[in-house]
Amino acid sequence: MSDGVDLTVFGTMTAVFLVVTLILGWYGYKNTRNNEEFLLGRNKAGPMIIALSYGATFLSASAVIGFGGQAAVHGMSVMWLCLLNLFVGLIVAFLVFGGPTRRKGRALGASTYADLLGKIFKSKGIRAFTAILIIVMMPIYAAAVLKGGVNSLAVITGLTEYYDYILIALAVIVAVYVVYGGIIAVMYNDAFQAAIMFIGMVVILIVTYSYFGGVTAGNSALDGLWDQSIADLGSLGVQEGFNGWTQFSDFGSKEWLTVVTTFLLGVGIGALTQPQLAVRFMSAKNDRDLNKSLIVGSVFMLAIVGSAYTVGALSNVYFIDNHGMTAFEYISQMGLGTDFIIPEYILEIFSDISFGDVFVSLFLLSLVCAAISTISALLHTIGAAGGYDLYTLWKNKKGHTTGDSQSVNLNRAFIVVIMVLTVVYCYLMPNDIIAKATSVFMGITAAALLPAYFHGLYSKNPCRKAAIASMTAGTVVYLFFALFVNAGTSVFLPVCEMITGQKVLFPDSVLASTDALVIALPVSILVMVLALVFFRHTEKAAATETS
């Protein structure tokens, strides 16, 4: 990649960043006196911390470089993901799910997402299923985020020979403050990291539009590119139906299905059932604080994703002007994936301006922040699912006790084990996978948990059997479509290829471009509704018979 990173500047900024991170980790450690404070930190964070922590956890490096790179390929239609992030991930999440989650969590004494669902439905099975889903699926997402962050950092700084050291160093730093400081350290560090991300992304947006001579000039230049392009869609990384970077693709085309079902719906809707985000609701002191946090949260989210997607699309103008190739063509001939489009663009555009080194270093630090703010939250959530939820269930089954586990150290030990596992995953996963891994994790949690979660929050008499039916249907259908039908997600575990000899069952069908969530979530909702009707009817009939 282009030279342009001053390692002295970046090293100095990183050193200051690390000192602040460890101080906040220490603050968390000093304020964690019991397991509930380690898991939830109830009442320990105000609206500003909740908003920034929610935003930084929600938006990982995936949002910046993963989907920013996708915006460079698929164009400004990805801005609808920004709209969905704001509408579904923030407005619907806070107004529909936030308050009830906080109130139910407090009333039931729940400390984790799995604990909350288990207590709502009075079901150890649901608690165990949710905890296992978290433990199995979340490390893949965590590994994708970690790998993406380290990949970018190593390639941009030119320190690729130190890839292993950077990966392990980043993992150790996150593990140290999560293990010792618990959720308080996680949330305060998230807020600090969010502030860095905010400054970094706003600067990049301003510099980009300044380079093109203003907003209208930049957008018009991108609009005019399509006519000049070679109409070989394959070389542009897009599919049939693509109409340029400032036009939405043809309705129902392969390009439309990929953008709408995988990027927009998969990630947009999946945000509602993120266990690591639900914990932020449960940490709030009252509903008023949740409402207040919408102010900062929305501005933060728009600045980060809006900037990343807009800059991603506009980078095509820069690459055409300077290299005669689109962003995808340019990065492909370098042998790199779409995750490197934004970093390469930043390196090049800042190389000719004053204080360019500082801005490039700030961007790199933003990437590190985006990655570790998400990884720390995921790590904490997985640790709680194993060290708290599963251990509690195991202990209760053995008859040692009937209450929840109070062991902070067990959570800490589990977090360390998961961090090691996540690092191992990084070496096993294919490259260029961040956006897809994010989509898979969010998709399966939404398909499995969303209908049951909603029903549990709003029903006065939640139906356990209906919840189990919906969770089972959502999980099975999602896994089947993800592994056997969707061409993008079947790469994770090539079961279909091993059994049938072909990558997916219907390679030429539109289903191969359709995200599994689009099928699995409606099935999960339908099963929930039908099961509710059936079991309520059965209960009524039984009650009539008894009376």
Place this chain on the structure above:
Amino acid sequence: MDFFGLTDPWIIGGYVGSFLCVAFCIAYGVLKGRGEEDENDE
């Protein structure tokens, strides 16, 4: 229709919708976030 150099209504809708969401969040947060700080629970 030209909106800051953009012509596709769907793309314009993505941007306008995003800004409207932020405006709604700010208004909602200001209106519903008023009151005493020390109220712990309903």
